[in-house]
Amino acid sequence: MSAADTTTPAKVPPPRQAPPPGPPPRPRRPASAKGGTATPWLLLAPCLLILAGVMGYPLVRLVTLSFQKFGQSQLWGFQEPESVGFANFSKVLSDGDFWQVVLRTIGFTVGAVVFTMVLGMLIALLLQRVSGWVKTLINIALVASWGMPVIVATTVFKWLFDADYGILNALVSKLPGVDLIGHNWFASGPEGLAVIMLLVVWGAVPFVVITLSAGLTQVPAELEEAARLDGAGSWGVFRYVTLPVLKPVIVMLTTLSVIWDMGVFPQVFVMRNGHPEAQFQLLTTYSYDRAFVVNDYAQGSAIALITVVLLLGVVAVYMRQMLKIGEVE
Structure with missing residues (x-):
């Protein structure tokens, strides 16, 4: 046996195990962000001061x-x-009259908001499916109606629904079996409020359409395509894909519409020549009537x-x- 065969083999040390991973190091906060909590308030301060001065007193x-x-x-x-x-x-x-006004205001607001949101959504969906020049014309018409002063729009509606010279009565009376010549739309409260509601909806729809149209551009096309491949129809795609994406926008628009429609004043006041009858009183006009008519x-x-x-x-x-x-x- 040779000398090489009698040597003891060298022991190989076992591999060292890596230490268990510790918590990741916390990122350092940049020096410029240390005052980030106060920065938004400093930026909002001028606006808040103006609001406090205008609305506070x-x-x-x-x-x-x-x-x-x-x-x-x-x-x-x-x-x-x-x-x-x-x-x-x-x-x-x-006061029983007050609660009648409250119920009338709630009914008027609900009707105006529902019609505004439904009509606005339908027009916004339509704008996604028309050609470019048609979309441009509709947007121009929407902006023009939105920019029209409330007093001007109310005067136009007064002429449209006038009992003696209104063009609406004349046009509708041309239909077979319909005779609205001389019909007074403001002889009853429900019909008159329906006309005023139509005026409010006409003025509010452009903002809703423009906002919803912007929201529809954020709906992922691949989600709609996947829903169609799964067998969903147009209503299914709208319900399970489009509506969830638009939910924040719809909530915002609905809330703003409720606030605006509960605060309707010039449409009722001007449409009734500055003296709204009891059946046309809403909370805003009722408050004005008690303060400046009853003193x-x-x-x-x-x-x-x-x-x-x-x-x-x-x-x-x-x-x-x-x-x-x-x-x-």
Whole structure:
């Protein structure tokens, strides 16, 4: 046996195991981002100051008047305003006419918002399927109607629905078996409010259409194609693909439409020549009527404050929906 055969083989050390991975290092916050919390507030400060100056005093004055006795004598300085606590609110909330106005306002708002959103969605979907020049013409018409002053639009609608000279009665009367010559659309509250609702919808649809059209461009085409390959029809694609993508936009538009339609004033006021009858009263005109026709400024302020509280409830629902959408995303 040779010497090489009698040597002891060298021991090979076992491989070293890598240490267990520790937590990833926390990224350092850049020095420029240390003041990021205050930057948004600094950027918003000018706008907030302007809003506080423009809306702060009227809102404080509104709240103050609603808890006082304030009429003509107090307005001209013959008597000092008296604090009456919640008496104005008790008087308003116990008035049957007020609750009729509330129900009328809610019905008017719901009808206007539903028609606005449905018509706006249909037109927005139509714009996705027409040629370029037709889309341009429709957009020009929408912007023109949207930019028309409310007083001008109301005057045009008054002429269209006039009992003696209205073009609508003349055109509809040309249909077989229809005779609307001399028909007064404002002889009853429901018909008159329907005309005013049509005016409100006509003025609100352009904004809804333009916003929804922008939202439809963000719907992924591959999702729509995948839904069609799975056998979904046009309604299925719209329901399960388009609507979920547009939900934040629809919630925003619906909330804004509710706020705007509950605050309708010039359309009713001008359409009824500055003196809306009882069957045409909404919360805004009713508050104005109590303050400047009956000269009970305190009660008018109480009605206005109740309207503000109702609108804040709508805003709260909107914020809750937006927070839910943010949590899902």
